[in-house]
Amino acid sequence: MQRRLLMNTRVLVVYFSRTGHTHQVAAAIANEVGADLEPILDRTRRMGVFGYLRSGFEAAFQRHVDIGAAEHDPATYDLVIVGTPIWNLAVSSPVLSYLQRHRDAFRAVAFFCTCGGMGAERVFAQMARAAGAKPAATLAVREADLGRAEVDIERFATSIETAVELTRPPIIRRNEPHARS
Numbered sequence: 589m590q591r592r593l594l595m596n597t598r599v600l601v602v603y604f605s606r607t608g609h610t611h612q613v614a615a616a617i618a619n620e621v622g623a624d625l626e627p628i629l630d631r632t633r634r635m636g637v638f639g640y641l642r643s644g645f646e647a648a649f650q651r652h653v654d655i656g657a658a659e660h661d662p663a664t665y666d667l668v669i670v671g672t673p674i675w676n677l678a679v680s681s682p683v684l685s686y687l688q689r690h691r692d693a694f695r696a697v698a699f700f701c702t703c704g705g706m707g708a709e710r711v712f713a714q715m716a717r718a719a720g721a722k723p724a725a726t727l728a729v730r731e732a733d734l735g736r737a738e739v740d741i742e743r744f745a746t747s748i749e750t751a752v753e754l755t756r757p758p759i760i761r762r763n764e765p766h767a768r769s
């Protein structure tokens with residue numbers, strides 16, 4: 589069931605996943621907050637040794653890559669939650685390309701990543717620069733913790749709810765002293 593405070597908020601979860609970890613967390617977050625879910629369509633071969641090396645190279649040098657058109661228009665969402673694997677202490681190239689392509693469309697963002705355990709703060713800073721927006725909340729999940737990330741995902745959703753609630757304009761009722769007649 590969708591969280592109460594996010595009930596009137598349109599939320600999109602967008603992610604890239606090479607080996608399924610980030611997909612797993614993205615699906616759990618979308619389920620927790622009641623969001624649409626979209627994988628970034630990457631056109632580059634990333635499997636095998638060469639795919640691994642190429643991915644690390646692209647991330648380290650912040651390369652743009654060819655990604656498919658977005659299925660969901662981020663401009664029609666109140667909040668877009670973006671997830672990436674960490675590659676060479678950097679945001680993955682498909683996610684960097686998505687953030688830069690849509691940076692004028694975001695009203696609010698939150699970020700998450702999956703990783704071996706190193707580089708999350710640096711990656712979130714890169715993502716904020718690419719999106720042109722500060723995240724409402726962030727979450728890093730180590731691959732060793734993938735099976736037990738439930739509580740962290742709930743906390744992440746609660747932080748997002750709090751941020752959304754703080755930015756929502758107050759409701760002024762007709763019989764309150766400040767209400768206009």
Ligand SMILES: Cc1cc2nc3c(=O)[nH]c(=O)nc-3n(C[C@H](O)[C@H](O)[C@H](O)COP(=O)(O)O)c2cc1C
Pocket residue numbers: 604605606607608609610611640641643644672673674675676677678702703704705706707731
């Ligand atoms: C090219 C490459 C570089 C990586 N570099 C890092 C790194 O710097 N720090 C880290 O914690 N994990 C690193 N990892 C591990 C991934 O971030 C981790 O396995 C992640 O959960 C993969 O997500 P995915 O299954 O959604 O693709 C790297 C993985 C790849 C393929």
